[in-house]
Amino acid sequence: MSAYHLPKDRPSSTVVGISIAYDAPNLERDLNVYRQQFGLPPCTTANGCFRKVNQSGAAAPLPVADASWAIESTLDVSMVSAACPSCEIVVVEGDSPGFADLAATEDTAVRLGARVVSNSYGAREGGAPLAYAAHYSHPGTTIVASSGDDGFAAALYPAVLSSVTAVGGTTLTKTATGWSQRAWSRGGSGCSAYVAKPSWQHDQNCSMRVTADVSAAADNIAIYNTDEGGWLTVAGTSASAPFIAGVYGLAGDAATAAPGDLYRHADSLADVTSGSNDVAGHGAKCGGDYLCVAGVGYDAPTGLGTPDGIGAF
Numbered sequence: 001m002s003a004y005h006l007p008k009d010r011p012s013s014t015v016v017g018i019s020i021a022y023d024a025p026n027l028e029r030d031l032n033v034y035r036q037q038f039g040l041p042p043c044t045t046a047n048g049c050f051r052k053v054n055q056s057g058a059a060a061p062l063p064v065a066d067a068s069w070a071i072e073s074t075l076d077v078s079m080v081s082a083a084c085p086s087c088e089i090v091v092v093e094g095d096s097p098g099f100a101d102l103a104a105t106e107d108t109a110v111r112l113g114a115r116v117v118s119n120s121y122g123a124r125e126g127g128a129p130l131a132y133a134a135h136y137s138h139p140g141t142t143i144v145a146s147s148g149d150d151g152f153a154a155a156l157y158p159a160v161l162s163s164v165t166a167v168g169g170t171t172l173t174k175t176a177t178g179w180s181q182r183a184w185s186r187g188g189s190g191c192s193a194y195v196a197k198p199s200w201q202h203d204q205n206c207s208m209r210v211t212a213d214v215s216a217a218a219d220n221i222a223i224y225n226t227d228e229g230g231w232l233t234v235a236g237t238s239a240s241a242p243f244i245a246g247v248y249g250l251a252g253d254a255a256t257a258a259p260g261d262l263y264r265h266a267d268s269l270a271d272v273t274s275g276s277n278d279v280a281g282h283g284a285k286c287g288g289d290y291l292c293v294a295g296v297g298y299d300a301p302t303g304l305g306t307p308d309g310i311g312a313f
Contacts, residue, residue, distance in 0.1 A: 003172055003179040004216070004270075004307040006083065006250060014249035015088045016080050017109030017117040018242065021097035023062040024070035026226040027052060027077065031089075033224040034078045040085045043077075050077075052091045055104040057112055063095045067227045074225045075234060076120050076242040083246025090114055097121065099128060103135035110138045115254040118245035119145040119164075120238035122156030125194050129157040137163035142254040144245045146237035147212040148188025151279035152292035152300070155190030159211050162198040165248075165259045166211035167241040168302050169218025170272055181306060182294065183275030184218045187237055189300035191291060200260030203298055205289055213262055214312075215272065215302040216240035216247075244307070251313035261312070262304055268311030272302035 024030075028050055032042055043049035054062050077089055092109045094101035102121065109117045119136075122145065123129050136143050136158045145159035147168045159166035169187030173180050191206035203210055218240040224231050248254040262269070278292040286292040290299040298304055307313070 005309045006247065006307065007310065010250055012084055012086045012250050012252055013088065014084065014115050014252060014254055015090055015113045016084065016245050016249045017112070017114030018073065018076045018089065018091040019102060019105040019109055019117055019119045020069060020073050020076065020091060021094045021102060022064060022066035022069040023093050024073035025065050027070065027073050027091065030074050030224050030226055031077045031081065035081055037224070038082070040081055043081060043089060049088050051089070052093065053108070053112070055092060055094045055101055055108055057108045063093050070227055071225055071234065072120055072238055074223050075221065075238050076118055078223045079239050079242040080118065080246040080249070083243050084250040087246060087249040099132045103132040106135045110141050114141060116142045116144060116245045116248045118242040119143070119158055120241050122146055122148050122159055124154045125157045125160050125192060130194060133161050136161050140255050142248050142257045144241050144248065146188070146241040149186050149236045150188060151186055151277040152189050152286055155192040155209065155211050156188055160190070160192050160195050160209055162195060162209055162259065165244065165262070166213045167237055167244045168212030168215035169237045169240045170215050170302055170306060171219040171275070172217040181272055183272060183277055183301040185275070185277060186279060187215070187218055187277045187301050188212070189277055189291060198260065200263045203290065205291060210291070210300050212300060212303040213259055214244060214269065214304055214306070216243045216306050247307050247310060248313050251310040253313065257313060265312040266304045268308060269305035270308040271296060271305040275301065277301040
């Protein structure tokens with residue numbers, strides 16, 4: 001995507017995993033309608049680019065279908081494709097959106113060779129989800145998760161885990177001279193009440209883990225979904241997280257990357273300095289603090305910024 005100065009025609013054999021619940025029966029077809037529309041090569045089961053399995057890793061039986069989760073699945077594979085057209089995609093469908101089933105999809109994606117796994121779901125952090133934290137820590141695989149769509153609020157799992165790259169959202173706008181971006185008004189950010197602050201985070205006003213780490217477009221995203229009658233526009237960090245997963249795939253270093261690396265290479269990201277995700281109104285919930293208002297340097301809604309090439313990844 002030109003807005004992020006990603007290299008065109010860069011080959012990558014990285015396998016990107018999608019952790020999701022339920023089956024999307026039309027997923028492969030819908031993905032390739034999207035890819036054809038934007039001039040991307042086919043990604044099919046036949047050519048080895050696309051694979052869809054259940055949470056045990058088998059092609060059948062797949063879980064029951066669910067139209068709402070199918071939109072999430074369609075968005076996931078489309079955004080990975082937008083960032084990394086040559087990446088292979090393995091979609092692992094959980095029997096349910098329960099913590100145990102989604103944890104199983106994570107492990108299966110890694111077992112099937114995914115060097116990046118994208119998670120476009122989230123739940124409020126707490127003892128029940130955090131019991132599954134180990135499933136989101138796989139040496140040799142980068143784990144990416146959405147920071148949420150409810151503005152500044154309680155931090156979401158699994159994005160809040162220090163083993164995970166938490167992805168916030170921006171509104172990206174085409175201008176006469178290029179692109180402009182600001183924090184998406186509903187993009188998630190939070191100060192954890194449970195997860196210790198990792199050594200690579202140094203912000204001052206939260207003594208625990210802060211989300212997000214990095215961000216990308218999460219507003220006005222076009223996808224194709226048969227269940228919804230074709231083309232539609234959606235919004236959410238469910239778009240930005242798989243896009244960042246695709247950027248990791250494109251960069252080719254996902255097997256050795258870690259969330260803290262972004263903080264060491266922040267100069268290779270584009271800082272987002274405007275916008276707020278305080279949906280109650282411009283600082284009313286966090287006093288205009290960086291935890292909900294974008295500004296120069298690190299801020300929670302957009303993290304360290306958005307991709308500016310692949311140097312940070």
